[in-house]
Amino acid sequence: MIEPRAHAVKGGTPTLRIRDLSIEFSRRRGDDLRVVDRVSLDIWPNEIVGVIGESGSGKTLTSLSAMRLLPKRARIVQGTMYLDGTSLHDRTERQMRELRGDRIALIPQDAMQSLNPTLRIGRQVGEPLELHSGLSVAAAREAARKLLQSVHIRQPEQRVQEFPHEFSGGMQQRAMIAMGLALNPQLIIADEPTTALDVTVQAQVLRLLREIRDDKGTSILFITHDLGVVAELCDWVYVMRYGRIVEEGPMRRIFTEPRHDYTRMLLDATPSIRDVRKVQV
Amino acid sequence: MSRDKIVLDGLSKVFQQRRFFRASDGLVAVSDVSLSVPSGQTLGIVGESGSGKSTLLRMILGLIRPTSGTILIDGQDVARMPRHDEKDFRRKVQPIFQNPASSFNPRQTIGAILRAPLEVHGIGDRHSRRDRVVALLEQVGLPADYAKRHPHQLSGGQKQRVAIARAVILKPSIVLADEPTSALDVSVQAQILDLFRRTREEMGLTSIFVSHNLAVIRQVSDTVAVMRLGRVVEAGRVDDIFSNPQNEYTRALIDAVPDHAAVINRPERIATT
Numbered sequence: 001m002i003e004p005r006a007h008a009v010k011g012g013t014p015t016l017r018i019r020d021l022s023i024e025f026s027r028r029r030g031d032d033l034r035v036v037d038r039v040s041l042d043i044w045p046n047e048i049v050g051v052i053g054e055s056g057s058g059k060t061l062t063s064l065s066a067m068r069l070l071p072k073r074a075r076i077v078q079g080t081m082y083l084d085g086t087s088l089h090d091r092t093e094r095q096m097r098e099l100r101g102d103r104i105a106l107i108p109q110d111a112m113q114s115l116n117p118t119l120r121i122g123r124q125v126g127e128p129l130e131l132h133s134g135l136s137v138a139a140a141r142e143a144a145r146k147l148l149q150s151v152h153i154r155q156p157e158q159r160v161q162e163f164p165h166e167f168s169g170g171m172q173q174r175a176m177i178a179m180g181l182a183l184n185p186q187l188i189i190a191d192e193p194t195t196a197l198d199v200t201v202q203a204q205v206l207r208l209l210r211e212i213r214d215d216k217g218t219s220i221l222f223i224t225h226d227l228g229v230v231a232e233l234c235d236w237v238y239v240m241r242y243g244r245i246v247e248e249g250p251m252r253r254i255f256t257e258p259r260h261d262y263t264r265m266l267l268d269a270t271p272s273i274r275d276v277r278k279v280q281v
Numbered sequence: 282m283s284r285d286k287i288v289l290d291g292l293s294k295v296f297q298q299r300r301f302f303r304a305s306d307g308l309v310a311v312s313d314v315s316l317s318v319p320s321g322q323t324l325g326i327v328g329e330s331g332s333g334k335s336t337l338l339r340m341i342l343g344l345i346r347p348t349s350g351t352i353l354i355d356g357q358d359v360a361r362m363p364r365h366d367e368k369d370f371r372r373k374v375q376p377i378f379q380n381p382a383s384s385f386n387p388r389q390t391i392g393a394i395l396r397a398p399l400e401v402h403g404i405g406d407r408h409s410r411r412d413r414v415v416a417l418l419e420q421v422g423l424p425a426d427y428a429k430r431h432p433h434q435l436s437g438g439q440k441q442r443v444a445i446a447r448a449v450i451l452k453p454s455i456v457l458a459d460e461p462t463s464a465l466d467v468s469v470q471a472q473i474l475d476l477f478r479r480t481r482e483e484m485g486l487t488s489i490f491v492s493h494n495l496a497v498i499r500q501v502s503d504t505v506a507v508m509r510l511g512r513v514v515e516a517g518r519v520d521d522i523f524s525n526p527q528n529e530y531t532r533a534l535i536d537a538v539p540d541h542a543a544v545i546n547r548p549e550r551i552a553t554t
Contacts, residue, residue, distance in 0.1 A: 055466055199495070200329065203539070228496075228540050231541040231544045268471075270541060271497055272541065272543075273496045274523075274540055
């Protein structure tokens, strides 16, 4: 039923494997609310996987659970998660902290809110290296300069001295990506990283993510509500609705022959710039 | 008199920035924009952040005063409008904003929000106003008992339906919309665009629709103006601009839009090893 996966390695292990994950929110009144319901997904090395869904579909919670960064009132009620074949389930908070940044990096939607306004960019981008690799401040600063260069920020030697507010939105997002790349993670979780950006800047960020995958073989989990971005970037797609995966498949097939009604509805509802056909309600 | 309902001629807006002990050059938000909208048509204004598209719309709404240039609506100069005509102007020209949650009073009911324009303009009595509110709710696809609800009890799409109802309750001839679907999920966006188109046709509205989303602009507009750094770089019929852009920036903008429909026609990319 599900197609063979181009990036799946024979006899190998996926970078991230989630099986039967359910997440519930405790509520002051009434029963617990199930927001993620028996979700299973795989991300293989060298693969860009898209998780697409509208608001409330559970796409962000599913991805945050892999880093165990769920909000306080949410808890995992069942399911297993494996990072590169080893279970994430019985890790202590201390062990998780070592994994974050080192093996898994998160690129959030709003870079401005995630950057510390009082610290210079160089300090922040180099911080993972100070904390995880024990680099000196000066060595981390030099590494930060190289990282900024790798995400195509011009004049990085001056830029490391600047504060976040001196960066444009696209540059802030690229600085976040640079920070995520610092420790060469196996998996990048990107949660709507281009939603707040102008289309021309978005195109640059998408190109950069593809470049990272091509150069380093990094696995990328890309969360979005934008079908166009998925079409541009992803190899494999999961479609989520009301906490469930309703369909998965290779990107091309999802767009050319959607199997689930909801996927079809999403495709029909999304206007295209090349297509004058009116959107379906 | 020309048939054009809205005519903008050489419109500019310079914001003075205050700096200590320094003369400021001012920020040119809109620069020398000339556009016109024929009666019953929709002009789409598209541009990236900072292109001046919202400033332009706010000038036409009379919310900010242009630095230079003129705005003619039905041949009348908006800036030189006598005070007693202002109320008529407000009745004729109505806005729809991006975030209806912040343009509604959270303590009022939907009914009170919709009734307010009728009361301000002294239209009808209590009974006829109530009937009109119910009729409008129905027109935008909401049940009549929603009049008793408060804004926070409505979803984003429902709030935007109320915003459309409020915009048209005075039977305006012009509706100016600023990113009305940007905060909505695509399935809801499709419904709101459909409602916008239907309302426009039923009421014979002339409209300007501002958006950063090129695909949405293509859906709703007859003509389109592409803005960049305060200037209109290209304007024309929507199909011409999208299928055969002449300006380099327009081309770059269209190329940058990731498009799901393109997948179907694109040759398969060879998987990287």
